[in-house]
Amino acid sequence: MFEVDLRSDTVTRPSQAMLNAMISSPVGDDVWGDDPTVLKLEAMVAERFGTEKALFCVSGTQANQIALMSHLSPGDEVICHPYAHIYNYEGGGIAANAHSSVVFTGDDRGIMYPEGVLSCIKADDVHYPKSRVLALENTSNKGGGTCYEWEEIEALRAVANAQGLTFHLDGARLYNALVAKNQNESDYGTAFDSISICLSKGLGAPVGSVLLGSEEFIYHSRRIRKRIGGGWRQAGLLAGAAIYALENNVDRLAEDHAAAKDMAEFLGQQSWVKNVVAPETNILIFGLNEDMDQEAFIAALAEKGIGISQMGPGKCRMVFHLDITPAGIQKVKEALASI
Numbered sequence: 579m580f581e582v583d584l585r586s587d588t589v590t591r592p593s594q595a596m597l598n599a600m601i602s603s604p605v606g607d608d609v610w611g612d613d614p615t616v617l618k619l620e621a622m623v624a625e626r627f628g629t630e631k632a633l634f635c636v637s638g639t640q641a642n643q644i645a646l647m648s649h650l651s652p653g654d655e656v657i658c659h660p661y662a663h664i665y666n667y668e669g670g671g672i673a674a675n676a677h678s679s680v681v682f683t684g685d686d687r688g689i690m691y692p693e694g695v696l697s698c699i700k701a702d703d704v705h706y707p708k709s710r711v712l713a714l715e716n717t718s719n720k721g722g723g724t725c726y727e728w729e730e731i732e733a734l735r736a737v738a739n740a741q742g743l744t745f746h747l748d749g750a751r752l753y754n755a756l757v758a759k760n761q762n763e764s765d766y767g768t769a770f771d772s773i774s775i776c777l778s779k780g781l782g783a784p785v786g787s788v789l790l791g792s793e794e795f796i797y798h799s800r801r802i803r804k805r806i807g808g809g810w811r812q813a814g815l816l817a818g819a820a821i822y823a824l825e826n827n828v829d830r831l832a833e834d835h836a837a838a839k840d841m842a843e844f845l846g847q848q849s850w851v852k853n854v855v856a857p858e859t860n861i862l863i864f865g866l867n868e869d870m871d872q873e874a875f876i877a878a879l880a881e882k883g884i885g886i887s888q889m890g891p892g893k894c895r896m897v898f899h900l901d902i903t904p905a906g907i908q909k910v911k912e913a914l915a916s917i
């Protein structure tokens with residue numbers, strides 16, 4: 579355990595107020611469809627985004643994979659960014675669960691553009707996989723917490739419409755984007771066919787993601803969730819934490835974004851830092867000079883009680899969240915200054 583844990587925003591622990599909300603949540607049996615707190619959460623998120631239905635899932639991975647299994651048939655293809663979590667960090671799920679292939683496009687910030695997507699579309703020919711799903715990630719984790727402009731999403735939606743693609747959003751950190759760009763939940767609900775949102779990252783719940791979409795899509799997704807063992811019983815305890823997170827922890831995400839910017843400026847002044855990706859939200863990615871060993875650098879910080887992570891060579895990562903205090907930030911700066 580680290581004194582200052584910047585490895586991810588998944589490491590947050592439930593506050594006392596969140597725990598109180600959990601233990602006072604009425605529960606039922608969600609597989610029977612009668613857990614009142616799960617029903618309340620699903621109705622609340624669906625209403626915020628203006629979608630017909632929502633489904634409470636164990637994790638972002640589970641919500642994404644259920645969506646992909648629901649949208650894809652064997653031999654189909656997903657168009658996504660080479661950094662996409664659904665491709666890189668979900669255990670080969672597109673292949674293993676949805677029996678589909680992947681084609682990539684996008685820039686070094688994790689953002690995709692219409693021309694690139696169009697160049698990925700396969701002709702309707704027996705030799706090729708069938709282009710089926712266009713999957714975005716907002717914010718882009720490996721891109722450094724980058725966000726789409728609303729106009730960019732609209733342009734991609736137009737391509738999806740014109741090409742008959744299903745439009746999925748991995749919105750694990752969508753609330754960070756909404757706060758950073760002052761965007762609207764209901765616009766997202768209208769633009770996408772399915773959206774997964776994590777409550778267990780910057781929003782601070784211990785577990786849980788919500789999958790959003792049409793009544794038919796969620797009906798099908800509920801069956802898939804059960805098939806893969808994701809039917810949970812007194813899940814209302816966790817839905818209670820998720821509701822608390824949505825009601826209390828959204829606006830404060832701006833504080834995490836400010837902390838990431840402040841640390842980026844600090845890192846930019848260090849001679850051993852090669853580059854810093856200007857943070858748009860709570861994820862800060864930076865690279866070290868060639869004479870520095872990334873693994874050794876991370877290990878040296880760990881020795882001092884500071885956890886950071888990496889997303890491949892040249893990509894050290896710090897993620898800011900609600901358990902990071904000003905004193906913790908000061909400790910990190912002191913440790914970095916002594917490198």
Ligand SMILES: Cc1ncc(COP(=O)(O)O)c(C=O)c1O
Nearest residue numbers: 637638639640663715719748750
């Ligand atoms: C962009 C993105 N999508 C999906 C996930 C998966 O979420 P989980 O860890 O809840 O499976 C993550 C986790 O970090 C993520 O960063």
